[in-house]
Amino acid sequence: MINFIVLGKCRRVTSAVLQAIRSFTDAKCIVIGGPETTVLRWSALCKRQVTIDLSGTDDERFVDLVNDIVKTCPHVILIPVDCDGTRLVNRVRDRLMLPVTPIPEMDVLDMFDNKWTFHQFCTRNELAVPETRFIPAKNELDHDAIAAELGSPFVVKPIGLAGSTGVQIVHSKAEFEEVILNNDAYDYGALIAQQYIDGEDIDVSFLALGGRLAALAIQQVHGASIVFCSNPELEAMAERMCRASEYHGVMHVDARIDAKTGKLYLIESNPRFWASLTASVWCGLNFVAQAIIPAPGAIGVRRLTSGTAYTRFPLIRPGCWQQLISDTGERGRLLRAMSLDPVMLSWFLKDLPATGRNFIAGHASGLFAGMRRTDTPNAFAKDVAHIDRRA
Structure with a gap:
């Protein structure tokens, strides 16, 4: 069946x-x-x-x-x-x-799946977004004019692609000419040039039913962890997005907090499920289950405001091995789905050499940084203990 x-x-x-x-x-x-x-x-x-x-x-x-x-x-x-x-x-x-399951109508989907029309929607509805300019083709992008208007560095993005494809932070005219203008492989059609916000990433995921929020989670990435938190301003922005568009379905929105001013900006929207979906499942909010059987409106918004999910593959996290084997609840089932499935395991093994190199390189740089701070044995011991806890 x-x-x-x-x-x-x-x-x-x-x-x-x-x-x-x-x-x-x-x-x-x-x-x-x-x-x-x-x-x-x-x-x-x-x-x-x-x-x-x-x-x-x-x-x-x-x-x-x-x-x-x-x-x-x-x-x-x-x-x-x-x-x-x-x-x-x-x-x-x-x-x-x-x-x-709930999905947006075509016109609403197209609006949120396009970085330029998303920017226009946010501007109409007084939702803070970085200064952005539409560029019909890369040959029409004038580096000096954009840098004068938006500041340097600035960001160039294709308007309709996901997964950071084609996203380029431009620091100089020489870099722009090499990586974008004279690069035949950089061929993505219409683009946007956007003000670069130096700061901290923060994302909001939600399920909306007919323009009303039904479930919501706000997350930040910290190293190998995804941490869920409360942010009333970003939640209010998500609620306004849903209400103004009468959104129906799930969405994941990228945002950024300006390091200097603390101002929150919406960066782009993804009107679909998202790759880090299992992090909220681990912490108690399963957006797929919520979409299959939406909670009645009288219950109110289901919010995930705390919790930590680790992004490393479960088989290289000894701390979860017992739970992986013996836990019959949702977390144990999720761990087994993530790590013991033949396809998931094959992807992990394929990526293992690169994962190992990144892990070693990252912690080696931490060790050397610690040794530069002080030559005392105690400081080195603290760094080693930090590595052990993270592993």
Whole structure:
């Protein structure tokens, strides 16, 4: 019996959603996605994987496939996990014979999935954003004019790509010419140039139902940890975004706190699930579960205001090994989904050499910094103890 169809093009986001599902249920999932998700057919979190083109050529095939599944599994629910999946569902929704988790309408999705139209939306609704300029193509970007207007350094970004693809902090005209203007590989179409905010990253994730917040979490990355916290100003911004757009679905918004002024700026929005989704699951708020069975409006907003989740792979964190083996609750289930699944384990092993080099390099620099501060044995011992605790 299939309970969920997980639809998406992005492998990392699809995997995070599968892990979030396994943390609270053994329900069976089918993944329908782009070629990047084909490897998930070997995952224990996925009963079956079907590769399709999500851009439009396979819409009829998708409708037939989903409706055939519904005939044998009438209680199945469709979960679009990224923007490509949501666009596909919006194109064919009137022909699908199954419920779909909350997703935004096409025009709202397109607005939030475009860095320039997101900036315009925020400006109209008096939400603080960095000064930003639209650039139709890189050849029309005048470094000196932008630097004079926005300051230096400034940031250049493609308007419609995710995962930091094409994002470049420009420190000088020589760097701009080398990395962007004269770089044939930097070919992303329309761009924005944006004021660089020197400060601290802070993100907000939420589920909204018809323009009303239903669940919310605010997070910051500290080294190998994701820490959840309270920030009333960012929460108010998220609430205003939802209300002004009548947003329906999940979203992850990047923000930044200016180091000099403490002012909070919204940077960009991602109207979909996100790769760090399992961090909030670990700390008690499962956005996938909330989207599948939304809490009644009378209950109010579910907020995650504290907790820490570690980003290192569980098998290299001895402190969680006993929990991984013996915990039958949601955390134990999540640990096993993250670390014992064949696909997740293969990705870890593939990345292990680079992870090891980064780990050693990072702590070696810390040791040398400690030795420069003082030559006493006690200071060196403190640094070693710090490494042991983090590992």
